[in-house]
């Protein structure tokens with residue numbers, strides 16, 4: 001009974017902290033502006049199915065894709081076992097589902113063990129890839145000590161959790177021989193390899209090891225679930241809404257500002273008669289996170305910091321300061337800063353800092369060529385370019401702070417309706433010159 005009470009307290013404690021953290025993240029995302037969703041709902045669900053669930057875009061790089069898929073499927077399916085852990089913990093039972101499922105239980109446990117070993121080996125491979133082979137995109141400037149430690153922590157915790165399952169099952173199999181309270185599971189293939197490690201232990205010690213592994217695994221899972229809400233690993237959940245809300249228009253499409261479009265149309269005399277003018281925006285473009293859309297802010301929490309965007313960014317590859325991954329990390333860090341400040345009664349958005357300037361510099365956003373390579377590369381359909389363009393829009397339209405070379409282009413567009421310094425009346429001179 002004491003164990004059940006302790007378990008219930010632990011479960012409630014972690015649930016409380018996880019719920020509190022989710023609420024903070026939600027409030028952070030709600031700092032952004034609500035934007036209307038366009039396009040077909042079925043296309044959005046298709047993206048969720050193929051890109052988030054099916055990991056379609058990951059398969060551009062086959063080996064990491066297969067290993068990532070194993071970790072992902074393994075973790076999802078193994079966590080079905082957590083349901084049994086929770087029932088056992090609360091009801092004081094042991095392997096609650098075994099009597100109901102009969103021989104299917106044994107098959108399921110063997111599948112779980114196969115996945116546990118696959119997760120374990122994939123995590124070892126990823127650790128080697130990051131820390132021994134030192135793939136450059138995991139060591140670039142924005143990958144400071146915390147993002148690197150975060151990635152390594154996740155991999156190591158997953159290894160330890162999988163080892164706990166295998167230890168628990170190995171000792172459990174031995175206890176089934178000595179102690180009638182241990183429900184028969186049938187032979188479990190992978191944990192059987194661990195049996196020689198424990199077979200000389202006394203029954204009391206075996207029970208201690210089995211119970212320790214059980215508690216370690218379930219408390220580890222709950223702790224991991226809480227940790228995930230503070231980590232880039234949150235992408236395992238956020239990838240789903242992010243692919244649903246991702247832009248459906250062709251990549252080259254840039255959102256116009258209705259108020260500016262309207263102004264241009266009336267200058268050209270093509271405004272619709274009697275149409276209601278669009279509402280004036282509080283600010284052109286974005287200076288801080290509250291000027292961005294909620295979709296932009298949600299995407300920042302969906303970023304897995306994989307760096308595929310940065311590794312394909314022509315600006316970054318030619319030595320410019322821009323990294324689309326850093327744009328997403330900075331956006332998330334600023335949202336976190338503001339939402340934590342608001343939650344603790346602080347200054348929030350009025351803390352004297354802004355996303356543009358304190359996190360992201362003009363040098364970074366001006367280096368962007370708007371090529372969309374980062375958008376194409378992202379496995380979860382994040383669009384760093386959207387944020388860059390909004391920040392740039394602010395610099396150009398609110399601060400008139402664009403580089404001098406751009407200003408002359410803007411002036412030409414305004415006076416000549418083209419980027420070049422020719423009068424519109426000379427626009428069709430070129431065919432005459434060819435004649």
Ligand code: SF4
Pocket residue numbers: 309312313314315316322323324367368369370371372373374375384385388
């Ligand atoms: S759109 Fe900008 S940030 Fe993205 S890859 Fe191209 S240059 Fe880099």
Ligand code: SF4
Pocket residue numbers: 302303304305306307308309310324325328377378379380381382384
């Ligand atoms: S934006 Fe996408 S590609 Fe870039 S680091 Fe984040 S998840 Fe990876």
